[in-house]
Amino acid sequence: MSIETDFPASAKLTYLNAANVALMPRSASDYVEAWQRDIAENGSLNFDEVAEDLVFDEVRGAFAKLIGAGATDVAVASSASEFVSSIAWAVMPAAGTRIVTTDVVFPSTSYPWARVARHTGAEMHYVAARDDVVDEEELIAAIDDRTSVVSISHVEYSTGQRFNLKRIADAAAHVGAFFMVDASQSLGAVPLDVREVAIDALVTTSYKWLCGPFGVGLAYISPKRQQVLDPGITGWRSHSEIYDLQAKRCVYHNDARRFEFSTMAYGCAGALAKSIEYLQVIGIPDIMNQNLALADQLIKGISGLDIQVVSPMSREARSSIVSCKFPHIESKTVVQELGEKKIFVSPRRDYFRVSPHLYNTSRDIDHLVEELTAIGKANRRAPE
C-alpha cells in the first residue's frame, strides 16, 4: 500500500476537497473501469442473472463491517438522497407531529421529510444555527413529546460540525422518535458503530469520505424497524426473488434489503466495496487522527492571518472539515485563486471549505497556508 501509487492525483494536486468529491484508490477506479468495459464489450456474457442477484453482496459486506451491522441490515441504491426519500415515505410522520432537524442541514436530509410532511400534515422544526453552528443543547431540547422524527447529519457539510450521536439518539429514543442519520460527511473519516448508538436508519453517499465513485447510496435500517417499514420507493428489485418478475407479486425481504429497488450502475457498487476495504486496512480511527492533525495544522497556520475560522473549535464537535473566510475577500475569489495554484477546496455559503483526507500530507497544508498568506497580502484591507 502506498498513497502515491494508490492515489496518483495526490502527487500532482493539492487536493483538499473530500467533503465535495474525494480521490478514489486505484483498486476502486480499476474495478469500475474493468466492469464497465466488460459490459460494453460482452454485454451480459459475464454478468448473468445469478451474478445480478448477488451483485450487492460485496458492498453490503464491506459497509456492514464498517458500521458494525449485519450484512442483511444494509441496502444499496444509487444515492443517499433516494434512501432518505424512501425512508421518509415509509415512516410517514403523522399530522400534528414534528420532524426535528437543523436549518443548516444538507437539503437531502430535510427536503424528503418536508415533502412527506406536506402530504401528512406533520410539521418541520428547524433548529436555528447561529453563525452556521448549531447548539447541540438546543437540538436536544427541541426533541419533545410532539417529535416523531429526528433527521440530522452526523457531520454538517458546511462547517464540519460533528454531533454527539449518542446524546441525540438517547433523546429521540426517550420520546419514541425515529432517528435518521445522514453520515455522508463522516463515514470513512469518523468511526461510527451502530451497536453503540441507537440509530433507526443511517444513509451515506459513496463519493465523499468513503472514496468511492459517484452513483451509490448505502443505508442501514435497524433490525427493530426493518419489518415495519414499507419502503417509499419500490421497483423490480424490491421483490426478494428478483427474477420472479410477476406484476402482481412482491414479497419483500424481511430485512433492510427491502429498501433496494432497481438496477443501478452495478460496477460502482463493486468499486465502492474496494474503497471501503482500502480504508479499513488503514483503520478509520487512524484516518480520523491524521485528518484532525492536518486540520489543526491549518488552523494554527492561518492563526496570524486575517482569516476567521467558522467551524467549531472544540475537539468533540470537530471533524476534518475546516471552513474559513477572509472578512474582506469574497470566498469565491479565494477558491478561484487557489485553483489557479492547483489547490482544490470548495466555496460554501460565504466561506471556503477545506477538507483533507488520508491522501493529504502536511506539505499540502503548508502549500495552502503559503497561498492564503499571498492572497491575504495581495488583497490587504485599506487602512480605516
Ligand SMILES: Cc1ncc(COP(=O)(O)O)c(C=O)c1O
Ligand atoms: C450530508 C450529505 N448528504 C447527502 C449528500 C448527497 O448525496 P447523494 O448525492 O448520494 O444523494 C451530500 C452531498 O453533498 C451531503 O453532503
